[in-house]
Every structure is written in C-alpha cells, then in structure tokens.
Amino acid sequence: MYHIGIDLGGTNIAAGVVDHQHKLICKASVPTSLPRSSQSLADGILELTRNMLEDNQIELSQIDGLGIGIPGTVNQSAGMIEYANNFGFDNVPFIGMLQQRFPFPIVAENDAKAAAWAEYLVGAGSGCHSMVAVTLGTGVGGGIILNGKLWDGCNSAAGEIGHMVVERGGRLCTCGRRGCLEAYASAAALVRSAREAAGQNPDSLLGKLCGGDLLKLNGKAVFQAVKEEDPTAKAVMESFIRYLAEGIANLINILQPEILCIGGGLSGAGDSLLLPLREAVRPMIYSKNSKVNTRIVLAELGNDAGIIGAAGLWLL
Numbered sequence: 001m002y003h004i005g006i007d008l009g010g011t012n013i014a015a016g017v018v019d020h021q022h023k024l025i026c027k028a029s030v031p032t033s034l035p036r037s038s039q040s041l042a043d044g045i046l047e048l049t050r051n052m053l054e055d056n057q058i059e060l061s062q063i064d065g066l067g068i069g070i071p072g073t074v075n076q077s078a079g080m081i082e083y084a085n086n087f088g089f090d091n092v093p094f095i096g097m098l099q100q101r102f103p104f105p106i107v108a109e110n111d112a113k114a115a116a117w118a119e120y121l122v123g124a125g126s127g128c129h130s131m132v133a134v135t136l137g138t139g140v141g142g143g144i145i146l147n148g149k150l151w152d153g154c155n156s157a158a159g160e161i162g163h164m165v166v167e168r169g170g171r172l173c174t175c176g177r178r179g180c181l182e183a184y185a186s187a188a189a190l191v192r193s194a195r196e197a198a199g200q201n202p203d204s205l206l207g208k209l210c211g212g213d214l215l216k217l218n219g220k221a222v223f224q225a226v227k228e229e230d231p232t233a234k235a236v237m238e239s240f241i242r243y244l245a246e247g248i249a250n251l252i253n254i255l256q257p258e259i260l261c262i263g264g265g266l267s268g269a270g271d272s273l274l275l276p277l278r279e280a281v282r283p284m285i286y287s288k289n290s291k292v293n294t295r296i297v298l299a300e301l302g303n304d305a306g307i308i309g310a311a312g313l314w315l316l
Contacts, residue, residue, distance in 0.1 A: 002058065003314055006045060006068040007111060007306030010034060010086045010138075015048050016304070017058055018311035022122045024304055028052040038089060042097040049102075065105040067313035068098070069114030069306045071141075073157045076108055082156070085174070107313045109150070111306055113159050115263060115299075116143020117150050117316075118309030123300040124261035132257045133299065134161055134248065136264035139174070140182040144255065150316055162186065166246040184243035187219050187266050194222045194236050204232035223269045237276075245280035252294045253286045263299030274298055 002025065007014040009032060016027035030048050032041075045068075053060065072084025079095035081087075098106045109117070116133030125131035129148055135141040140162030144151040151158050162182030163175050170179030171189075183189055195214045198206035205225040210216040225233030252260060266273060278296050287293055301308060 001064045002062055003064055003311040004049060004066040005114075005307035005309070005311030006049070006066065007114070007310060008032070008041075008045070008068060008070050009111070009306075010071065013045060013048055014303070014307055015045070015052050016307035016311065017052070017056065017063075018308055022118070022308055022312055024308060026052065026056040026058075027304070027307060028055070034086070035088065038087075038092045038094055038097060041087070042094065042101055045098065046101045060103060063104050065107065065314055066098070066102055067107045067109070067114070067310035068095075069111035069310040070094070070108055071111045073155075074108045074110055075156050081108075107316075109310070109313050109316075110141075110143075110156075110159065111310075112141025113143035113150055113152075114309035114313060115141075115301075115305035116145065116159075116309065117312055118301055118305040118307075119261055119263065119299050120145045120150075121312050121315070122308065123305065124297050125259045128258040130255070130257040131259040131261065132161075132251050132255060133261050133263060134251070135299075136185065136187055136244075136262065136266040138186060138188050140186045140247075141264075144257075146255070146257075161247065161251065164247055164250060166243050166250075181243065181247040185240060185247060187264065190219050190222060190236070190240050190266070191217060193239065194233065197232050197236050201232045205230035206233050206236075219266055219269075223272050227272065241273075241276050241280050245277060245284065248277065248281050248296065249284035252281070253284075256287065257294055260294050260296050261299045262296070263301075263305065267298050270298065 002017045005016050012029045014029040017025040073082040075082050081089045081092045081094045095108050112135050119125050119133050120131050131145045133143045142159050142161030144159050163180045165179045166181050167179035171183040173180035173183040209221040226237045
C-alpha cells in the first residue's frame, strides 16, 4: 500500500507516490497556473493524481491516503486553508473540496512544515529527536520538530521562521512588518540586494554576469561572483550571511535542537553558504561552551522533500 504526497506551490503542483518506508516510487508535476479558483485547483490536483497513477499502473485500491503541503496556514480539524496569500485564499474549505474528489482520506499541513517533516523522517534529521528546518526560497519558511512531534502551536500557524524581526524598522516584509528575516535572508532578498549593489557599482562582476540587465541577475550569479572575489558581491553576501546568522542563532538559543538544517533553492550553494554561516553563528550561541551543541547542516532531500513529507503526514 502507498500514500500520495502533493506539494502545492505557487509555480508548480508536484505529486508523488510514496511507500511506507518513505521511498518515493514515482512523481509528476504540472504548472499551478495561478490565478485560479479553489475549485479549479482541486480539479487540477485530481487530474494530476489520476494521470500519475495511470502512467505508473498503480490502482486507487493501493492508496491508503493523500497528504498535501500548502503554502499557507492550514486548519486540519476544520478542513480549511485559513490564509494563503499567494493563492488569494482566506478561510477556504479546500481540504473538504479535495475530500469530495478522492475516495481515500486527506490530511494537510503547511508546505514548509511538510518538507521539514520529511527531512526529520529520512533526511538530514533522521535519527534525531529534535530538529529545526529553515527553507530559503522566495521567502523563508520552516518547521520545528520537538521530541518527535511536528510543532503546530495553538492555531496551526507555528513555524513562521521568516517573520522574526532581525532589523527593527528595516525593509517592509510581505507580512506587513518591517525588518523580518524573510526580507533580508530569502533568495528573493539576496537577489534584491545584489541588484541594488550592482546598480550602484556598474563595474562590478555582478553586472557583467547578467550582461548589464539587472533583472536577469539571480542567486547563482551572486555566488559565482563571490567565488571570483568580486568586492561588491562579497559585501552583499556578507550582509546576507549576517542577517541569516542572526535568525539561526535566535532559533538555536531558544530551542537548542539537535539538528538545524538549511534547505530551499539557496542550499544548492553547498559549503559556499554553509561554512560562512556556521562561522557567523558560532559566536552568537549562548551555549557555545557546552559539550553538545546544535549541528547546522544542509537539507538532503531537495525538491522531493515536500512530496515525501506530505505523504508522511499520516504519522503525525
């Protein structure tokens, strides 16, 4: 028997079939095609799932249930997406809509928390009891696992790591506050800072790597310019690491997890991100003189984490 995992993103809907050992058997994806209504979105998930099962000769009778990770606040008991700004959803009974379309039970969770759950089950946190996952993508997401349980808080909204303030009165964040970690340490924030710096320093390698079109400048180019010792890029990266380290140190000082893993698109930079981040975090750790401290590592499951974690929600 299998579970289906759905990773609902703003760009793509990814689906996969996962066995009871959390192994991904097959997967498929289609564009999310926003904007679209909640009913249309539910229909799209049904069509994607049916096609995937048919293509891989898996019968509906072999499926125990479906889990879905959603970029927003999910109230599982009420079957609601309480808020998902990228989809324009506000108290939408989306889980119930899915349940009307599928012949097996549906569970749902925030997408970043689902990805964190996957890393805990079979990824960077496998074998530990406590873990925090930080996802560096368009925003900064996260998930917290304490004593083997995914922490939801009193209202299913826990884990919004990107919305701790690291610069009081700083940049306006999409949440409406100023100075959030997401406004300084997301992939989008890194690119924004790089474009601003390149515009002020037209002779920098940053500008050359994008052919002078700053709108084409991306995170990969920033890391490349840093590797080539471009002063402008290095200054941008140092600022980015400093803010990210502030957030990571806050999480460690409050929670002291065994593992803190860094995932999302920027984690693809590997040691170019991880090593300076560890160095910046170390002096800010209250417990730095302890014999045991949190290990900061990279996430291991890549883009499959959302699917595996969604399918694994049945263990919660």
